[in-house]
Amino acid sequence: MSAEYATFGLAPAMRAGGVLADGARQAHRDFVDFVVDGRPLLFRLADLDAVSPLASDVPPAIFTAHVRGLLLEAEPPLRDGRHVIYGCPECESLECGAVTAVIERAGDDYVWRDFAWQTSDHADLALNGYHGMGPFRFRGGEYREQLGRLLTGDDPGAERRRALLIGARVALLARLAAALRGIGIGAEIAADAADVPAEELRTYGAVVFGRAVPERVRRGVLDAFERAGVEAAQVDGLAPIVPLLVAQTECALDRGSVRRxxxxxxxxxxxxxxxxxxxxxxxxxxxxxxxxxxxxxxxxxxxxxxxxxxxxxxxxxxxxxxxxxxxxxxxxxxxxx
CATH class of the missing domain: 2.60.40 (Immunoglobulin-like)
Structure with a gap:
């Protein structure tokens, strides 16, 4: 095993949801990704649609269990000391397939090795191993500090995953709201923001304007967000096409680093x-x-x-x-x- 160290970090990431061309819906998932040597680990897997087990929408007890597992403070969930690194974004079933790896201690350090694609209790490294990926050796202090932040509530993946929809075409907005909710993004409809309490405005990450919304209404809504002390991404609808508007909203809610x-x-x-x-x-x-x-x-x-x-x-x-x-x-x- 190489003695060379890799850096370990965490960064907010998302699995992009949306309404696809064939009408199928793809769930939006916010999660925390692993950053190895300054680059998201998921980027080493070119054609993989997956999320880490550190997703923002899992119950707190399960989230904590995943973190403690990565810290080796709990028994590994799979045989042979293996842990799920990335899994199916639609469910938690191993049968859908998952990227797993052995996590072990080496003195004060942590080592991730023997990455594999796994669909059953046994990982076949010869057939499904990610050869050339890892092993990664992380300094114990850095590794524990990064993961420990998640246990204290400092979650880099926490975001306001709701959108306020403003427009004159109520039927279109209703279809858009249903589509957003169907992929896991909260959405509410309003004529303006005059009667929306400040504490509710603070829960929105984006405000979506229909093309027919007058400029005075837009300005009033944005002023209300400013008075509430929150910066919401502004989305100006391009056309009355629901999948296109969903994509615009998804793009606006993505607060991840452009560099990643x-x-x-x-x-x-x-x-x-x-x-x-x-x-x-x-x-x-x-x-x-x-x-x-x-x-x-x-x-x-x-x-x-x-x-x-x-x-x-x-x-x-x-x-x-x-x-x-x-x-x-x-x-x-x-x-x-």
């Missing part, structure tokens, strides 16, 4: 989407437009693993709106003008 995103940039130019990727990952590009009869049109234009760099993808029919998704982020772009 695999999908770094998205733009629409000259009838094409331009996406910049910082590490290998699966990217889905969906184009949206409204036809002459004001009906929403959806086109799935890309779904594949992209290598780092800039990628240009032609858009069908000059669609003006594009949503790009990776497992951990969502970006939305509109054509100029």
């Amino acid at each position: 995103r695999r999908l770094a940039r998205l733009a629409v130019a000259d009838g094409a989407a331009v996406a910049r990727v910082t590490s290998p990952c699966r990217v889905r590009l969906t184009a949206y437009r409204v036809d002459r009869l004001r009906r929403p049109r959806v086109h799935e234009v890309l779904d594949e693993v992209l290598e780092p760099g800039e990628h240009r993808v032609p858009l069908p029919g000059g669609a003006p709106y594009v949503v790009a998704r990776t497992s951990d982020s969502v970006l939305v772009a509109a054509a100029p003008g």
